[in-house]
Amino acid sequence: MMMAPRTEILVEREAEVFRPEIVVLFCQHCVVPDADLTVAGMATSRFKAKLVMIPCTGKIETSQLLSILAEGVDGIQVVGCPRQQCHRLDGNLRAEKRVERVRQFLHEIRMGTERLDMERGLDFSGLQLMLLAERRANAVKPLGPNPMKGDSD
Amino acid sequence: MIIAEAKPILELVQQLAGLRRVLIAGCGCCVAECAAGGEREVETLAPLLRMALQVEGHPLEILTKTVERQCEWEFVEELAELVPKVDAVLSLACGIGVQAVAERFPDVLVYPGVNTTSLALREEAGLWVARCQACGDCRLGETFGLCPVARCAKSLQNGPCGGTRKNGKCEVDENLDCVWNLIVERAIARGQLETLLRVRPPKDWSNSHHGGPKQMLREDLRP
Amino acid sequence: MKLRSGSRLERVLTAGHFAVTVEVGPPQGPNPEPIRRKAELLRGVADAYNVTDNQTAVVRLSSIAGAKLLLEAGLEPVMQMTVRDRNRIALQSDLLGASALGIKNCLCLSGDHQKASAAGKLKGHPGAKNVYDVDSIQLLAILKGLRDQAVQLSGDPIEQPSPFFIGAAWTPLATPESFRTLRLAKKIEAGADFIQTQAVFDVARFAAAVAKARERGLCERVAILAGIIVPRSARMLRYLNEHVPGVEVPEEMIRRLEAAPQPAAEGKKIAQELIAAVRVIPGVRGVHLQAIENEAVLPEIIASADLLPRPDLDAEPARAAAGRNR
Numbered sequence: 153m154m155m156a157p158r159t160e161i162l163v164e165r166e167a168e169v170f171r172p173e174i175v176v177l178f179c180q181h182c183v184v185p186d187a188d189l190t191v192a193g194m195a196t197s198r199f200k201a202k203l204v205m206i207p208c209t210g211k212i213e214t215s216q217l218l219s220i221l222a223e224g225v226d227g228i229q230v231v232g233c234p235r236q237q238c239h240r241l242d243g244n245l246r247a248e249k250r251v252e253r254v255r256q257f258l259h260e261i262r263m264g265t266e267r268l269d270m271e272r273g274l275d276f277s278g279l280q281l282m283l284l285a286e287r288r289a290n291a292v293k294p295l296g297p298n299p300m301k302g303d304s305d
Numbered sequence: 306m307i308i309a310e311a312k313p314i315l316e317l318v319q320q321l322a323g324l325r326r327v328l329i330a331g332c333g334c335c336v337a338e339c340a341a342g343g344e345r346e347v348e349t350l351a352p353l354l355r356m357a358l359q360v361e362g363h364p365l366e367i368l369t370k371t372v373e374r375q376c377e378w379e380f381v382e383e384l385a386e387l388v389p390k391v392d393a394v395l396s397l398a399c400g401i402g403v404q405a406v407a408e409r410f411p412d413v414l415v416y417p418g419v420n421t422t423s424l425a426l427r428e429e430a431g432l433w434v435a436r437c438q439a440c441g442d443c444r445l446g447e448t449f450g451l452c453p454v455a456r457c458a459k460s461l462q463n464g465p466c467g468g469t470r471k472n473g474k475c476e477v478d479e480n481l482d483c484v485w486n487l488i489v490e491r492a493i494a495r496g497q498l499e500t501l502l503r504v505r506p507p508k509d510w511s512n513s514h515h516g517g518p519k520q521m522l523r524e525d526l527r528p
Numbered sequence: 529m530k531l532r533s534g535s536r537l538e539r540v541l542t543a544g545h546f547a548v549t550v551e552v553g554p555p556q557g558p559n560p561e562p563i564r565r566k567a568e569l570l571r572g573v574a575d576a577y578n579v580t581d582n583q584t585a586v587v588r589l590s591s592i593a594g595a596k597l598l599l600e601a602g603l604e605p606v607m608q609m610t611v612r613d614r615n616r617i618a619l620q621s622d623l624l625g626a627s628a629l630g631i632k633n634c635l636c637l638s639g640d641h642q643k644a645s646a647a648g649k650l651k652g653h654p655g656a657k658n659v660y661d662v663d664s665i666q667l668l669a670i671l672k673g674l675r676d677q678a679v680q681l682s683g684d685p686i687e688q689p690s691p692f693f694i695g696a697a698w699t700p701l702a703t704p705e706s707f708r709t710l711r712l713a714k715k716i717e718a719g720a721d722f723i724q725t726q727a728v729f730d731v732a733r734f735a736a737a738v739a740k741a742r743e744r745g746l747c748e749r750v751a752i753l754a755g756i757i758v759p760r761s762a763r764m765l766r767y768l769n770e771h772v773p774g775v776e777v778p779e780e781m782i783r784r785l786e787a788a789p790q791p792a793a794e795g796k797k798i799a800q801e802l803i804a805a806v807r808v809i810p811g812v813r814g815v816h817l818q819a820i821e822n823e824a825v826l827p828e829i830i831a832s833a834d835l836l837p838r839p840d841l842d843a844e845p846a847r848a849a850a851g852r853n854r
Contacts, residue, residue: 215348222352260314261357299359458641459612459658463665463714465707466638467699467726468773476773477641489707502710504669504718507616507662507681 170297172289173200175220176281178231179209181239188278199289203281209233209270210243217254217268224301227292229284230270237274244272264295306426307335307399308433309342309419311350314357317395320416321354322363324392329354329418330384330406331371332398339433341419342397344371350397350418375402381409388413424455434481441512441519447505449491454508456484462505465489532675532721533693535632536604536841537576540814541722541751545839546807547814549606549724549753550574550826552598554589560597563589566823567601573830575838576633578724578816581608585645586652592622595631606695607631610639615661616670616681623674627690635695635724636667665718668696672719696720698752700737701730702774709740716750723750724816727757727768729777731805738811747811754806758819758829759795762786796829803833 176192183205192203206212209232220228230251232244248270255265269291271284321327329347337343351367358365368387372380375398384406388394393414396403399421407415423435438455445452454460458477464485468476475481492498510516531538540547550570555562563579570577579594595605607626614622626634638660645652662670662681673679674690696715700708712723728734734754741747759765762785769777781798788794799817806812815835819826830836 213345213348215345215352218349218352218356222355257314257353261318261353262360263356300356459638459660459663461638461660461663463663463711465702465704465711466664467697467702468638468640469703470773471703473703477643483703486704489704493706498707498710501707502714502717504665504714506669507666510661 169197170293171197171199172226172292172297173224174202174227174229174285174288174292175225176201176203176229176231176285176288177206177209177212178203178276178281179233179244180205180207182231182233182272182274183276183278183281187276187281189281191278191282194282196286199286201282201285201289203278203285208238208240208243209247210238210240210245212247212250214250214254217250218257221258221263221267221298222300224298226295226298226301227267227288228269229288230268231276231281231284232270232272233274234272263299264292266291266295267298306338306424306433307401307421308339308423308425308435309336309399309421311341311346311419312417314353317350317354317416317418318357318361318363321365321393321395322358322361324363324365324414326366326368326391327354328368328370328384328387328391328394330375330394330396330398331369332373332375332396332402333371334374334376336398336402336419337371338427339425342399346397347371354395375399375405378405378409381405384410439513439519440508440510441516442509444505448488449495451484451488451491453484453488456481461485462508533632533691535576535693537606537633537722538693539841540575540839543839543841545575546835547576547751547753548574548830548835548838549576549578549814549816550823550830551578551580551816551818552594552823553580553583553821554591554594556586556588558589560589563594563597564601567598567603569823570826571601571603572838573827573836574817575814576604576606578606578608578635581610581637581639582613584640584647585612585642585656586650587645592626592629592631595626596629599630604633605631606633606635608635608637609667610637611660611662611664611667612639612642612658615659619662619667620670620674620680623671623692624686624690627692632691633693633695633722634671635697636664636671636720637697638664664696665714668694668715668718668720694719694721696723697726698723699726699774700741701726701733701776705737708737709744709746712741712746712750713744716746720750723752725752725755726772726774727755727818728802728806729757729759729765729768729775729781731802731809733776734806735809738809742811751813752811753814753816754809754812755816755818756799756802756806758799758817758822758825759785760822761791761795796825796832799829800833803829803835807833 189203192201232247238244251270254268259265331344331347332342347369351369355367372383374380388410395416395418396406397418403417424437425433425435428434435455440454457464458475465483469483469486473486475483492501552566577598579591581591591608595607598605642656642658643654646654670681671692671694675692678686678689698712762782765777765782768775785791803815817826
């Protein structure tokens with residue numbers, strides 16, 4: 153079989169290259185007010201990202217993280233405010249604990265801890281969120297596609 | 306409150322591998338209070354188990370339902386619609402609930418999803434400490450409301466032993482207070498230290514599980 | 529004064545001598561030889577020899593069997609009995625058996641929790657179900673009932689009394705310190721005839737604790753034998769100080785061993801000094817020496833403490849029988 157040359161146009165042929173699908177769960181307070189979130193729509197040959205804004209990372213339930221992964225998403229990047237700066241006092245601390253718990257689960261079931269992590273900071277732009285997503289994608293790549301992919305009940 | 310701990314996920318994987326469809330049954334009472342088997346835990350366990358079994362090469366379909374309590378027949382009955390659709394029920398209730406489900410639905414496999422461990426008080430968020438051992442012969446009045454049966458590692462009746470740490474913790478578990486130290490402190494605070502001079506006689510364990518599996522019969526409440 | 533058991537330990541104490549007991553650790557196996565060898569090593573240096581009972585919940589040849597082996601070797605044993613592994617039925621049964629075998633001294637203990645057995649290289653049996661049906665103080669009362677009233681705990685009689693010289697442990701410096709005198713009083717009330725204390729390193733604090741017991745009149749009712757562990761290194765002392773409740777080691781003593789060119793020899797000197805020091809505390813009527821798998825050093829330490837030879841009771845029958853005002 154002839155190897156087709158790799159260009160941007162051929163990016164749609166997912167079967168040949170693993171393009172990790174990353175969901176970014178980010179707190180509304182840690183991005184700049186005019187963040188351009190349409191960057192997520194930019195096609196890239198290296199990964200796919202979905203940006204999801206939430207009121208506070210403290211709202212993320214352990215079950216939600218696991219459900220998202222069970223649907224086939226390759227990785228999740230949680231983005232929240234720095235430790236002492238949560239608008240709801242300790243939402244981001246709670247998020248940290250839940251993220252850690254799910255990472256532990258992922259390790260125990262051999263899915264790979266790197267499918268989930270949390271980053272903290274302020275004033276992220278849309279592009280910076282995409283960079284975080286790419287970093288997550290790179291960490292996920294060696295793990296391979298989520299085994300739950302294409303597995304519809 | 307009856308306290309249970311989630312079983313290690315790999316233990317559940319081993320139990321369920323090879324089955325096609327399982328119902329995870331949660332309980333809204335004690336196990337929900339201690340975050341081991343309530344609706345939230347069911348919602349956490351379902352995707353986790355699905356992924357775990359997929360990774361192991363034993364894909365499993367999971368149904369879920371949480372009832373008010375699994376120690377009450379009328380609530381266990383609510384599982385009746387889903388049970389015929391599955392190979393097994395994974396009950397996250399305490400041992401009582403698991404057995405109630407197994408008794409009501411004798412034709413389905415029933416597995417426990419948690420380890421029931423103690424009768425405990427929630428001292429603070431995330432911390433449950435055993436307070437009662439169901440000894441059937443409560444003498445809390447003699448020890449200033451602190452139970453040596455449940456809280457002393459050796460259930461001493463005339464403690465403390467020589468193993469109390471300098472910081473008042475138990476030699477056996479450095480996170481646990483030596484309950485006899487607490488009893489002595491309370492006695493001192495009340496000016497009643499001399500009451501602890503009395504040699505307390507051996508306990509009669511016959512009204513606890515030691516006397517045989519327990520049954521309580523109240524004729525006045527029978528139908 | 530009528531003897532309670534007629535054991536040598538009892539007679540030595542009754543005659544007013546400063547008693548010496550030593551600890552003999554049984555082997556982790558069925559071979560009786562190690563005990564016989566220790567018996568030969570220690571013959572004549574003590575009035576009675578404790579055989580531990582699955583110490584730290586580690587399975588060893590049983591205390592009752594070890595005690596019998598010592599008897600066969602001509603030494604007087606002190607059987608140790610914990611309440612961790614046996615219920616009231618087994619305890620009483622073993623006590624009757626011990627009496628039948630000629631064992632007269634018994635030290636009643638709570639016993640370390642089975643979690644302690646999984647330590648160092650040992651897997652132990654931390655998953656065992658423990659018993660603790662009765663506690664050590666209730667066990668004292670059980671022995672007293674078997675001896676003085678020929679009754680079991682239940683009130684049922686036994687065919688004839690079971691003579692015991694009843695021992696208990698005392699850890700006067702463990703938290704809560706203020707209660708430890710009262711607990712000693714409880715043990716005496718329940719039936720204790722003699723006490724073997726937790727290892728003493730801080731003589732001043734120990735002496736203060738004994739003084740409190742004396743004030744309550746307890747020293748007249750029970751014979752206190754001060755526990756002495758022979759230190760081998762500063763590290764050992766530090767470990768004991770930090771990890772064994774009730775063991776308080778003065779900092780100077782640790783530093784002394786650290787500075788010593790030959791710590792083992794210095795440790796023996798320290799043991800000697802401790803024996804001499806506790807000997808002059810009013811109310812202390814003997815010492816109980818533990819050398820933790822190092823029994824070989826005991827004869828020389830006891831000798832250099834001027835405690836040998838042990839009294840020949842047969843040569844002083846009148847004095848032994850008359851007893852001393854306790």
